[in-house]
Amino acid sequence: MKPLVLIAEDEPAQVEMLRYNLEASELNTIVATDGRSALLLLEEETPDLVVLDWMLPELSGIEVCRQIRQRRESKSLPIIMLTARGEESDRIRGLETGADDYLVKPFSPNELVARIRALLRRTRPALAE
Template identity: 55%
Template sequence: MNDLRTSPMRDTANDRAPRILVVEDESSLALLLVYNLEAEGFIVEHVDRGDEAELRLAEAPPDLVILDWMLPGVSGLEICRRLRARDDTRDMPIIMLTARGEESERVRGLSVGADDYVVKPFSTPELMARVHALLRRARPERVASRLTAGDIDLDRETRRVKRGGREIHLGPTEFRLLEYFMEKPGRVFTRAQLLDSVWGMSAEIDERTVDVHVGRLRKALIRSREKDPIRTVRGAGYSFDETFGRN
């Protein structure tokens, strides 16, 4: 089955929509899931093998995974177990899909770290409600209208940024970049990860473009002796300083 992905051309409303990875090898069910999740406003990627899912999860962890139990390559149960063993994916919301309805199997799925368990066939509206509930619980910053760190305030609804009360004028890309950094303070992102998450997977641009836009963002944010909120991590990438604004 071909890989199903959203178009890299994203509108403003979807720029920071939560990203969901669907791992399902039944083509008709995968199409149904992708269609309904995109209709809910999510950015969706689909793979149909467990080993392919592991590659995508290592490259750019999504905000939530919908994971089939039985998969070619690596089973969904084993993927879930491995995700829970990694620091960067330990708290990632996971919904397990399976045709197994016995109580013992549900217990097994939850015991390896799945947050929720849905038996096929299932109600699509109910699954969408579970997705929304898990995202709200796990990542409240993704639904917050404002992000604040130190004297920097980012308002998602008005698309405005202020520092110490003064207006910061940012282009659309710099706004998305700052928003992405502020969602995950302290986490180091490679240039490839930033290209994937901020520009889109299929964007045909060089990784040096990230350096240019980080430079523009810094220039807009910093005056005189103000502290730089963005750390350059040599040999790795960039991070929003988690100590920014602390005394």
């Protein structure tokens, strides 16, 4: 079974690039284009990992991350923050809010896939085989 990744990103070009690269790497994807939709999707689907943009409409990625960590059913869900906010203080805030990893745009799609696979190996070992 392929791992399912929730992509929470509002820029259409980024969404398409992420979907293409993740699906080419044998990962299934679902997409939310704003923070509220991401949280609603988490009530309907059970992704294995979330790739989360910080600057989302409706509800910021940092608030989505906080709410994911507060929910019993998703508190251990792996989260990679993917954002243009590259200052050290932003990276620290993202990680302290609950992100497991933090990648600054622009980024290498191959590096993102490697980071996803590394997180899945640690958190969902049955999927990484």
